[in-house]
Amino acid sequence: MTEKFVAACGVAFVALLYLAGYAYLDGYYEFFDIGVNELELSPQHIFAHSAPVYLGPLRELRGQILNEVAPTVTICILLVFISSILLVFISIIFYKYPNIALTLVTVFAIGGMVIVPYFYAHDLGKSRAEKELHTILPAVVLEKPGETYLSEFQSKFNEIGLLYFLTASTTKYFFVYRIGDKRWWVLRVPITAIAGLSVHQNGLKVPQDREQSRPQ
Numbered sequence: 001m002t003e004k005f006v007a008a009c010g011v012a013f014v015a016l017l018y019l020a021g022y023a024y025l026d027g028y029y030e031f032f033d034i035g036v037n038e039l040e041l042s043p044q045h046i047f048a049h050s051a052p053v054y055l056g057p058l059r060e061l062r063g064q065i066l067n068e069v070a071p072t073v074t075i076c077i078l079l080v081f082i083s084s085i086l087l088v089f090i091s092i093i094f095y096k097y098p099n100i101a102l103t104l105v106t107v108f109a110i111g112g113m114v115i116v117p118y119f120y121a122h123d124l125g126k127s128r129a130e131k132e133l134h135t136i137l138p139a140v141v142l143e144k145p146g147e148t149y150l151s152e153f154q155s156k157f158n159e160i161g162l163l164y165f166l167t168a169s170t171t172k173y174f175f176v177y178r179i180g181d182k183r184w185w186v187l188r189v190p191i192t193a194i195a196g197l198s199v200h201q202n203g204l205k206v207p208q209d210r211e212q213s214r215p216q
Contacts, residue, residue, distance in 0.1 A: 016117060018043070021050035023118045027125030031133075032166065032176070032186045039169045052128070053121040133184070136176055139165035141189075142196035149189055153177065163187075165199045173197065 025046060026036050141163060143150055154161065154177070161179035168174060171191055178184040 017047055017050040020053040020117050020121045021046040021048065023121035024049045024053050024125040024128075027122035027127075028129040029125075030122075031126050031129035032174070034167075034174060034186060038172070038188075039167065049125075050121075053117065053124060133176070134181070136164040136166060137199045139163050139175060140198045140200065141173075141175070141194060144193055144195045147193040149193060150175075150187065153185075153187060165197070 022036065025041065029036055029039070141150060150163070154163075157179060159179050161177050161183075164176040164178060166174040166176050166186065168191070173189045173191060173194060175187045175189060176184055177187055
């Protein structure tokens, strides 16, 4: 019985980490109108992005990202407080029916463990994307002969914009085309249409790795 309980706790812990990482990335790329399923993310990459979700509140206490996540944390605290009151109320009302009380407590506990971290992580990821919009690295792209997707898109505007590399999947590059500070679009370009791509930071070329190009 003890071994089964330990195993169940381990599975639940891993599932919560995966859920938090997935929700974080889902919120991050939702800001750019990109679905997580488009990116073919590896499980390791999703697990890695559960760290900001659980370390975020600790950094918030130190005042580092207070303005970024304070509203969501406040809501989460209120939800936990309300849930605690409800659990006490259920325990008092149904003390004569322990099985019913245990079932309700379990449902509330599981719901709180899943729903609260998911929405918190999603909101945190979206806030991080908005913050990093203006820190994406500029890209120089060379299209293959006969491929004019990027050049045709750029020709639609009278103003000159800049192209920024966002991320990539196994089949597509995702770029942000930005004009000024407030006008921007996300472009999906097949990898087969690109002859060369270089990303620059402070005038230096940055080698591109598909996993490293994603949010940290």
